[in-house]
Amino acid sequence: MKKDRRDFINTCFRFAAGAGIVGIAGVLAVKSQKGDFLWQLDPSKCTQCGRCATSCVVTPSAVKCIHVYDMCGYCDLCGGYFRPNVKNLSTGAENQLCPTGAIKRSYVEDPFFKYEIIDELCIGCGKCVKGCGAFGNGSLQLQVSHDLCVNCNQCAIASDCPSDAFSRVPIDQAYKFAGFKSNKKI
Amino acid sequence: MLSKRSEKGLILSSVVIASMLFVYWLVYNPVKDIHASVPGMDNRPEQSESTEKILIGEGFDFFSEFTSSLTGKWTQFRGANSDNISKDNTKLISSWGAAPKIDWQVELGEGHAAPVVYNGKVYVLDYDEVKKADALRCFSLETGEELWRRWYRVHIKRNHGMSRTVPAINDKYLVTMGPRCHVMCTDPTTGEFLWGLDLVKDYMSEIPFWYTGQCPILDNNVVILAPGGKSLLIAVDCTTGKVLWETPNPDNWQMSHSSVMPMTLDGKKMWVYAAVGGIVGVAAEGDDAGQILWKTKEFSPSVVAPSPVVLKNGKIFMTAGYGAGSILFQVKKKGNAYEVETIQQFKPKDGVASEQQTPIVYKDRMFAILPKDAGGMRNRFVCCDPNDCTKIVWTSGTNDRFGLGPYIIADGKFFILKDDGTLTIAKASTEKFELLDKTKVLDGHDAWGPLVIVDGRLLMRDAKHLLCIDVRAN
Numbered sequence: 001m002k003k004d005r006r007d008f009i010n011t012c013f014r015f016a017a018g019a020g021i022v023g024i025a026g027v028l029a030v031k032s033q034k035g036d037f038l039w040q041l042d043p044s045k046c047t048q049c050g051r052c053a054t055s056c057v058v059t060p061s062a063v064k065c066i067h068v069y070d071m072c073g074y075c076d077l078c079g080g081y082f083r084p085n086v087k088n089l090s091t092g093a094e095n096q097l098c099p100t101g102a103i104k105r106s107y108v109e110d111p112f113f114k115y116e117i118i119d120e121l122c123i124g125c126g127k128c129v130k131g132c133g134a135f136g137n138g139s140l141q142l143q144v145s146h147d148l149c150v151n152c153n154q155c156a157i158a159s160d161c162p163s164d165a166f167s168r169v170p171i172d173q174a175y176k177f178a179g180f181k182s183n184k185k186i
Numbered sequence: 187m188l189s190k191r192s193e194k195g196l197i198l199s200s201v202v203i204a205s206m207l208f209v210y211w212l213v214y215n216p217v218k219d220i221h222a223s224v225p226g227m228d229n230r231p232e233q234s235e236s237t238e239k240i241l242i243g244e245g246f247d248f249f250s251e252f253t254s255s256l257t258g259k260w261t262q263f264r265g266a267n268s269d270n271i272s273k274d275n276t277k278l279i280s281s282w283g284a285a286p287k288i289d290w291q292v293e294l295g296e297g298h299a300a301p302v303v304y305n306g307k308v309y310v311l312d313y314d315e316v317k318k319a320d321a322l323r324c325f326s327l328e329t330g331e332e333l334w335r336r337w338y339r340v341h342i343k344r345n346h347g348m349s350r351t352v353p354a355i356n357d358k359y360l361v362t363m364g365p366r367c368h369v370m371c372t373d374p375t376t377g378e379f380l381w382g383l384d385l386v387k388d389y390m391s392e393i394p395f396w397y398t399g400q401c402p403i404l405d406n407n408v409v410i411l412a413p414g415g416k417s418l419l420i421a422v423d424c425t426t427g428k429v430l431w432e433t434p435n436p437d438n439w440q441m442s443h444s445s446v447m448p449m450t451l452d453g454k455k456m457w458v459y460a461a462v463g464g465i466v467g468v469a470a471e472g473d474d475a476g477q478i479l480w481k482t483k484e485f486s487p488s489v490v491a492p493s494p495v496v497l498k499n500g501k502i503f504m505t506a507g508y509g510a511g512s513i514l515f516q517v518k519k520k521g522n523a524y525e526v527e528t529i530q531q532f533k534p535k536d537g538v539a540s541e542q543q544t545p546i547v548y549k550d551r552m553f554a555i556l557p558k559d560a561g562g563m564r565n566r567f568v569c570c571d572p573n574d575c576t577k578i579v580w581t582s583g584t585n586d587r588f589g590l591g592p593y594i595i596a597d598g599k600f601f602i603l604k605d606d607g608t609l610t611i612a613k614a615s616t617e618k619f620e621l622l623d624k625t626k627v628l629d630g631h632d633a634w635g636p637l638v639i640v641d642g643r644l645l646m647r648d649a650k651h652l653l654c655i656d657v658r659a660n
Contacts, residue, residue: 073346077395077489084509085488090225101221105228111345111395113228134559135508 037168039155040176043141045165048126048133052142055160056124062148063124063157065102065117068177071139074112079135080128081105081115097131099123119145141177240340242370242382245319247335252326254306258641261302263352263401263445264493270546272596276642277659280599280611281623287656288627289643290330295321296649297349297365300592300635303327304355304374308645310652311362313348320364322353322372327643330654334377340366346396347649350443352636354404359424361409365397367441369411371424381427383411385441390415392440394462399443399491403457405470412459414441419459419468421476431476437483439463442490449496452519454479458494460504462486465494467517467524480524484531485513492544495552497572501529507541507557509534514575530575535561537576538568542590542634547572551579551616553600555588565589567602569616582619586610590632592646596639601657605633607648609655627653 003011041052041063052063076089081103086095091105102121106114117140124142132140158166169176188196264270295313302309306327314321314337321337342348342365353362360374367385372378385391391413394400403410407424417432418439439461447458448470455470456479464483469475487510495503500519505512511533518525530537538545538554545554552572558564565587569579582588589605595614599622602610607628613620630648638645642658 075346075395079508085486087488088225090230091223091227092225093223096223101223107229107231110231111343113230134557 036171038144038146038151038171038174039149039158039166040144040169040174041142041157041161041165042167042176043129043138043143043165043178045163046126046129046142047163047165048130048142049162050125050127051160051162052157053123053125055157057152057156058148058150060122061124061157062145062150063142064119064122064145064148065124065126065128065140066143066175066177067115067117068139068141071137072115073137073139074108074114075136076111076113077135078105078113078115078132080132080140082131084131097127099125099127103128115140138178143175143177146174236386238341240338240368240384242338242368242384243336243372243379244339245317245335245337246377246379247337248377249332249334250326252307252331252333254326254328256306256327256641258306258327259304260638260640261304261356262354262403263300263636264544268403268447268496269548270544270594270636271548272594272639274596274640274642276597278597278599278639278642278657279659282609282611282625286609286625286627289328289654289656291651291653292325292330292332294647294650294652295348296344297347298632298634298647298649299349300352300647301638301645301652302353302355302360303638303640303645306641307333307374308652308654309353309355309360309374311349311351311353311364313342313365315348318342320349320362320368320370322360322362322370322377324374324377325652327641327654336370336372336377336379338364338368338370338382340364340368342366342397347632347634348397350397350399350635352401354402354409356404356407359404359407359409361402361404361424363398363400363402363411366393367391367398367413369402369409369422371409371427380424383422383427385411385413385415389413389417389420394441394443395489396443398441399445400441401445403446403448405448410446410457410470412441412444412446412461414439414461418461418466418478419446419457419476433466433468433476433478437463437481439466444490445493447494447496449502451500451517451524454519458496458502460485460490460492460494460506462488462490465502465504465515480517480526482515482526482528484515484526484528485510491542492540495545495547495572497547497552501572503538503545503552503572503575505539505545505554507534507539507559509559510539512537512539512575514572532576534559535563538570538578543592543636546593546595548595548614549616553593555591555593555602556581567593567600567612567619569619579616580618582612582621586619586621586624590634592634592636594637594639596644596657601637601639601644603633603637603646605648606631607633609646627655 319337369383418435419433500517514530541557567582591603610624633648
């Protein structure tokens with residue numbers, strides 16, 4: 001059937017309106033999906049390669065070390081705080097493993113010490129995490145800090161991660177640290 | 187052209203601005219938010235001498251009379267030959283059947299201390315958390331009934347366990363070393379207290395992190411101890427409690443969790459000890475008993491738990507955890523002196539290493555569980571040629587990984603305890619890993635105490651329980 005010009009224009013408008021509605025719905029769906037999911041790293045897959053510190057688009061990295069206190073042994077000789085084979089267990093910079101001094105060590109009672117991460121100084125290099133895992137209970141773990149993460153569509157660290165430890169997680173399970181109590185921000 | 191007045195004004199303004207900038211530059215501190223990390227920021231208090239008065243062997247509880255026809259013996263850490271191979275001729279099981287046959291189970295204070303066995307009696311240095319006392323407990327091997335307990339009050343805080351040593355025993359003497367370096371000698375039959383030594387007070391020993399792991403060694407009624415501090419090694423006559431010889435400690439090496447191991451080189455008997463600071467060989471007999479024959483500082487991690495593995499031809503393998511790796515070195519006699527030559531030294535991902543347990547040498551092969559920092563082979567049970575510890579002959583594979591738990595050889599089989607309480611039996615093969623059977627014996631954790639197999643019974647523990655399992659084939 002031959003269409004006249006008026007029908008043709010009407011049809012075009014209908015198609016355009018339909019495509020617009022579908023497009024808007026699609027964009028909204030994607031946006032809403034992005035809002036419901038966040039990037040997080042799985043400590044059980046993490047090999048502490050150090051790329052979290054350098055690959056993130058945020059400076060310093062949105063990946064931070066967290067301390068799972070219920071796993072910590074509160075050791076005097078902490079493998080996450082001290083360099084390997086230090087002879088003097090003091091807070092002198094020469095003894096510390098953290099390149100930015102982001103771990104605060106404080107005496108609790110003999111022979112126990114508490115270790116706190118100073119978020120502002122932590123660059124997410126994972127050196128302490130590696131030391132803690134090799135020496136202690138593995139209570140220091142890397143996690144994406146969601147108050148700093150800009151939740152890129154394609155996370156730059158996830159692309160660089162050699163152990164495929166990054167994935168999107170539901171917003172109600174935003175943290176994946178391993179420990180006695182899981183999925184809870186310390 | 188500017189007028190002279192304007193010129194002067196301009197110069198003056200420039201000088202004022204330059205002066206202000208200079209003052210600002212002087213006053214401004216760009217590093218005001220940076221703090222130096224210096225010792226003392228953790229508020230660690232000054233070490234003060236303990237005022238706690240400890241009366242070693244002060245208490246005794248008698249529970250029951252005892253008779254037994256059993257004659258099996260496991261006399262010290264790693265057994266009489268220090269090789270961790272049971273000489274028990276009893277034929278042992280190759281599978282667990284429906285379930286392991288647990289003869290008895292007793293509750294212990296939290297720790298990793300393991301027992302010795304002598305003629306049907308089991309002795310373990312426990313920590314009594316109620317009484318707050320080191321307690322030498324004697325049980326019947328057949329029934330698990332507690333026969334007596336010799337104890338002394340000493341305050342121990344929970345720190346990855348409390349007890350962690352193995353006693354040493356012979357016909358007449360039973361010697362223990364407590365978490366805070368208290369040495370106690372008793373009569374193994376009656377439990378009578380004979381003498382005691384406080385190594386911290388007498389030898390200025392430094393208690394290792396997580397308390398003492400060193401196990402005393404008995405040699406013809408003489409006990410060998412490594413206090414560190416004032417004397418590297420000492421020999422004590424069990425009959426009198428008197429010190430026979432003391433080894434000088436010129437480098438101020440400290441006590442480790444490692445135990446003293448015997449070695450004979452070119453007919454010369456010596457004691458080998460891996461202290462925090464280095465490894466030393468000390469003359470065991472003769473006019474120079476107690477003198478240092480050789481030493482090396484090539485391997486000196488800050489935490490040492492395994493003991494030296496003495497190999498053939500003066501070779502010694504030493505390993506430690508927490509990234510330290512291992513060393514293989516050879517002691518050679520040159521004239522009247524000894525020389526130490528390092529053959530291999532490597533990180534845990536490059537060869538055989540161990541974090542807590544001492545490897546076993548069997549049929550010219552060495553067996554160990556690799557530590558968690560051993561890369562892809564972490565926690566696997568492995569076999570190597572001890573002449574080249576970087577070449578792994580076989581591993582237990584990806585599915586059979588173990589933790590920090592102990593292993594022992596008996597009746598041509600490995601008995602391997604994973605620290606979650608899973609007990610594995612494997613054929614003691616030098617060719618490949620041959621799994622026979624495995625079972626979860628208990629739901630405990632930190633099952634690190636060494637295993638004992640004697641009279642067809644296997645003694646094992648987790649952090650809080652001691653179990654006796656009947657592993658006889660029939």
